[in-house]
Amino acid sequence: MPDSPVVARLRAAGSVFAEDEAALLVAEARTSEELETMVERRVAGLPLEVVVGWVEFCGLRIGVEPGVFVPRRRTEVLVREAAALGRAGAVVVDLCCGTGAVGAAVHAELGGVELYGTDIEPAAVRCAARNLEPLGGCVFEGDLYAPLPAALRGQVDLLVVNAPYVPTDAIAFMPPEAREHEPHVTLDGGPDGTDVQQRVAAGAAGWLAAGGHLLIETSREQAARTAEVFAESGLTSTVRRAEDVDGTVVIGSRPR
Structure with missing residues (x-):
């Protein structure tokens, strides 16, 4: 989705992986309203993993929430x-x-x-x-x-x-x-x-x-x-x- 508004907003916020992040946010959002909220949180600087609520680690999907260290x-x-x-x-x-x-x-x-x-x-x-x-x-x-x-x-x-x-x-x-x-x-x-x-x-x-x-x-x-x-x-x-x-x-x- 190279030309999508989501990609443009993420890129403007400084994301170097805007296309990949946008694809993940779109896949995770259940409604357009939820997508908008997720994009706003990411643009505000919240870690992507916290925005979507999980991180892939050693092939596992690990739940993540605000205020918790994100596994690297x-x-x-x-x-x-x-x-x-x-x-x-x-x-x-x-x-x-x-x-x-x-x-x-x-x-x-x-x-x-x-x-x-x-x-x-x-x-x-x-x-x-x-x-x-x-x-x-x-x-x-x-x-x-x-x-x-x-x-x-x-x-x-x-x-x-x-x-x-x-x-x-x-x-x-x-x-x-x-x-x-x-x-x-x-x-x-x-x-x-x-x-x-x-x-x-x-x-x-x-x-x-x-x-x-x-x-x-x-x-x-x-x-x-x-x-x-x-x-x-x-x-x-x-x-x-x-x-x-x-x-x-x-x-x-x-x-x-």
């Missing part, structure tokens, strides 16, 4: 590496779960897992519950490990974590749809981007089973520092990089 394609490497280390029936905890996309994708890749998620943001907890509870998952509101059932201590096979890792001063340079429409708590990783990673790594040993793994998404530039954070907490570490999705993960292991 680069995070698919976190799922790939977790799936390579896991097994069906594994105990998986998705910390800082947001929509629950990582947990849901690991569940799908492994053919079913015992799944838990936590997030400090109430909107994220509601969203993740809608995505994970149909899979048998449980989602808790609170700070990192704090809301998890005590019975999980020493039982977790995979801790999968997409914690905030944008350095505080770098948030101002992020695209407007991220810095203006996603909670800063989901972006801000502190001065060097590893504040939350440090807290996650420090608490991991108490929750991981013997031979269990902690996997944290990070950036190419921060990977060495994230690996240091793991070492400081007594975890071995390996850096994995996936160029096809521009994703980086550091994997830590608790010795058997």
Whole structure:
């Protein structure tokens, strides 16, 4: 629809994929009034995924809502590496779960897992519950490990974590749809981007089973520092990089 009014409005608002976005909005809208509302929201800068209410992630349709971090394609490497280390029936905890996309994708890749998620943001907890509870998952509101059932201590096979890792001063340079429409708590990783990673790594040993793994998404530039954070907490570490999705993960292991 290269000449449609919707394409023209999206292009004027700065969309570099106006034709693709317009096609998706037209396909998702049930009425012309709904289409108009969706276009207005997108032109105002709301992330496309929030406008349509879902994002494709690892081949799954994950529900998204306003005020929740939108999963990025680069995070698919976190799922790939977790799936390579896991097994069906594994105990998986998705910390800082947001929509629950990582947990849901690991569940799908492994053919079913015992799944838990936590997030400090109430909107994220509601969203993740809608995505994970149909899979048998449980989602808790609170700070990192704090809301998890005590019975999980020493039982977790995979801790999968997409914690905030944008350095505080770098948030101002992020695209407007991220810095203006996603909670800063989901972006801000502190001065060097590893504040939350440090807290996650420090608490991991108490929750991981013997031979269990902690996997944290990070950036190419921060990977060495994230690996240091793991070492400081007594975890071995390996850096994995996936160029096809521009994703980086550091994997830590608790010795058997």
